[in-house]
Amino acid sequence: xxxxxxxxxxxxxxxxxxxxxxxxxxxxxxxxxxxxxxxxxxxxxxxxxxxxxxxxxxxxxxxxxxxxxxxxxxxxxxxxxxxxxxxxxxxxxxxxxxxxxxxxxxxxxxxxxxxx
Amino acid sequence: xxxxxxxxxxxxxxxxxxxxxxxxxxxxxxxxxxxxxxxxxxxxxxxxxxxxxxxxxxxxxxxxxxxxxxxxxxxxxxxxxxxxxxxxxxxxxxxxxxxxxxxxxxxxx
Numbered sequence: 250x251x252x253x254x255x256x257x258x259x260x261x262x263x264x265x266x267x268x269x270x271x272x273x274x275x276x277x278x279x280x281x282x283x284x285x286x287x288x289x290x291x292x293x294x295x296x297x298x299x300x301x302x303x304x305x306x307x308x309x310x311x312x313x314x315x316x317x318x319x320x321x322x323x324x325x326x327x328x329x330x331x332x333x334x335x336x337x338x339x340x341x342x343x344x345x346x347x348x349x350x351x352x353x354x355x356x357x358x359x360x361x362x363x364x365x
Numbered sequence: 366x367x368x369x370x371x372x373x374x375x376x377x378x379x380x381x382x383x384x385x386x387x388x389x390x391x392x393x394x395x396x397x398x399x400x401x402x403x404x405x406x407x408x409x410x411x412x413x414x415x416x417x418x419x420x421x422x423x424x425x426x427x428x429x430x431x432x433x434x435x436x437x438x439x440x441x442x443x444x445x446x447x448x449x450x451x452x453x454x455x456x457x458x459x460x461x462x463x464x465x466x467x468x469x470x471x472x473x474x
Contacts (some may be wrong), residue, residue: 262400279466291466292466292467293452295462298461312468342407351395352398352415352456354462357407358407
């Protein structure tokens with residue numbers, strides 16, 4: 250089956266520093282990748298949608314200068330949380346869609362970010 | 366506008382059957398998903414319904430009524446490992462997933 254990996258799985262950083270999270274599709278090419286954030290006991294919140302080679306589309310209320318998304322290849326997307334603050338602490342999940350079938354979306358295992 | 370609702374929490378007994386309901390409102394609809402999410406993990410795909418009716422996959426079944434904006438996930442022969450959150454989500458007219466808040470299912474022995 251289609252596998253999506255995320256790295257790191259957990260990260261603790263100090264306030265003011267930047268953190269990069271990688272999302273890779275291991276056995277398929279992802280034309281579209283999605284980044285979600287999930288706070289405890291809440292549902293997934295879509296942050297942005299990225300297509301390979303083009304700028305990400307951010308959801309309303311998500312600061313694009315703070316959450317930098319790069320989808321440099323068909324198998325890799327990165328999310329960089331810049332100048333992290335404790336309120337950025339959350340569970341970040343990426344997902345990838347192989348093609349034009351909108352019913353297909355595969356999730357990565359998630360990254361737990363804690364900002365101290 | 367768009368919205369999607371599901372119960373916050375349900376409790377059921379091991380070996381029993383439980384039905385988790387999901388209602389939604391949207392002007393554009395391209396199918397409804399059910400995902401299972403264990404604490405601290407990413408969601409895993411359970412089902413996708415785009416046409417009305419019941420789809421069965423082993424112990425899990427999912428039902429959709431587009432005219433009523435209603436879906437349910439039916440879990441049979443409950444096992445302790447089924448304790449998890451169950452998320453419903455629909456694809457809107459822009460093919461964007463709109464997520465429910467999730468239903469936490471607690472299985473008791």
